[in-house]
Each structure stands twice: as C-alpha cells, then as structure tokens.
Amino acid sequence: MDLTLAQRDRLPDALRALVAEFPRDAWDAHPNYSQLIAFWLDKHLSFRRLTKMLADDTDKALAGLLDPLQYQRHVSRLGGDLINHLHGHHQIEDAHYFPVMATLDQAAAAGFDILDRDHHAMDGLLNGLATDANAVLQRQLTDKNGLTTATSTFQNTLTDFTRMLDRHLVDEEELVVPVLLKYAPEQFR
Template identity: 50%
Template structure:
C-alpha cells in the first residue's frame, strides 16, 4: 500500500482500474449513464485545476515584477481562499456521502475508495501549509514589506502541490466515473 501513496504513485494499479478499462475516458460523455451530476463533478475538478494554475501564474507574474503587490494580494485572497475552502469542502462531501454510496454500488473497488480517502487525508495538511504560506505572503504585502521570499515559497508550494492534485483528481475520475457509468447515479444526488 505504501507504493500507492499519493506522492509515490504514477497512476492506478490494474486491480483498481477494473471498470476504467471497460469505460475509457474517451467514451464517458457519450454513455447513457453520463449525467448532469457526473458533468458537474468533473467541472469541479476542472475548476480546481484552473484555480491552482491561475494562482501559480499570478505568483510567477509577481515574482517577475509584472504584477503589483496590491493586485497580487487581492488575487491570492480571492483565488486562494476559494481554492482551499472549495477543495476541502469537496473532499468532505466525497468522503462522507459519495464514496460510501459508490463503494456500496461496486464493492470490489472498496480499496480504490479507501485510497482516495487516504489521498484526502494526505492533501489536507498540504492545504493547511498552502494557506499558511498565503497568510505569510498577505501579511508581508499588508505591512509593505518585501514579499519576494514569501511569494517564492507560495509559488514553490503551489508547483509541488499541482502534480499531487492532478494525480489525485485523475485517479479519482478513473474510479468514480466508471462506477457511475456502470451503475448509474440513482441515489447519489
């Protein structure tokens, strides 16, 4: 199981891709069980990827001298707050509602849902660290202090987190969507 830790894995092992092999990504949207709920859920994942990338671009722009501190601070507050709170809430809903219901529909993938839950527990301290870096950055900006070091730490944290977030979201999609395609979304909404 240690090889399946979020920071070590390069994808899902074959025994957790049982349904993903049957339902490859390219056929998802055309499947009769692809619903509005599934589309909404995938759009949330797209939003998280977009917010992370936007924050990274904003930090890089500030570090390059292309963005003033006030505009950068507003972007970090607005985008960063949305990113952290929405991702945390999304994971709570999945852990408490969707994953147990989906695992009940497809018991042979219980280990896959346990893996996703473990990912959420691994991501939580990363979100706290990211929020801490953002707070330090915002404090430096508000005090009129040089913020290059704090912005660099924030940017580095975002870049490191991006790979792990994308790995988690991609794996989650390859577990959840095929279960919905196989069994439908009845009872999930």
C-alpha cells in the first residue's frame, strides 16, 4: 500500500485499530473528550471552511459572478489565513503533540511517522498554493485573460490541495483523537 499523501485513500487497517475501538460518532460523549480535542477538531474544521470559501469564490470569479478586485482581496485574506494557520498548526503538532502521542501507543507510532511525512508534503503543497495565489494577486485587473488563466490554475491547485488536506485531516483525526481518548495524557488536558 502506497502511504504517501497523494496516493493513499486511508490509513492501513493496523493503524485504524483505535478508531474501531473509539468510533468517530461517539468521541464527544467519551469521558476523556476534552477541551483540547474540541479545539483541535474545530481548528481542522476551520481549515476545511477556508478551502471551501476559497473554492466557492474561485468558482464565482471564473463564472463572472464576483468582482475581480473583491476576488483578489478574498484570495489574499483567506489564502493567507489558510497557509499561515496550517504552517503553525503543523509545527505545534510535529514539535509537541506527535512525539508524545507516539510514545503512548506503540501500534500507533507508525501512524505518527506517516502524519509527519504528510506535513513535509503539505509544505510543498502550501508553497505551490501560495505561488498560484500570488499569480492571481499580481495580475492587473485590466488583464482579463491573464487573470482568468491565473484563476483557473489556482482553482486546479486548490482542488488538488483540498483533496490531500482532507485526506490528511481525516487520517490525523482518526489517529490522534482515539489516542487521546484512550490514554488521556495529563499534558494534553
């Protein structure tokens, strides 16, 4: 099974044992469900919302339903938020959360290695997203063809990025939350 972010459609079954023990639909009712878990899941939801808003605005811009200047402002604000918050989120996970969680459950440790590799892959994807967003932002509003071409390229990059981001977020949630529910480490309460 190819476990790279671009190729996998889920984590291997061996790494999904805890999510089978702690199914997603029962997480918030578990006694070890904490404010940290709620905050962390909400952060993931915010990334999904930002990509959806960017995609919706891009569709509207390409259909001529959103003023080009307004579209550029949205790309700047929403794209900047997405990129900056994802970088920060991944840095905290890699430096603080994942190393501790990997020691709590030996069977899940390989999953944290996969998630760490995802973060490195996401760095490249975020750079590509930023490059294509900047191409939209640098187009003169009078260059309608150039702006449309840059917007179409950004749309394609965003679509691929969103697919891989969602794959990563789902896999991360299905590994991290069950570990936190099972072990309730004191430092993450």
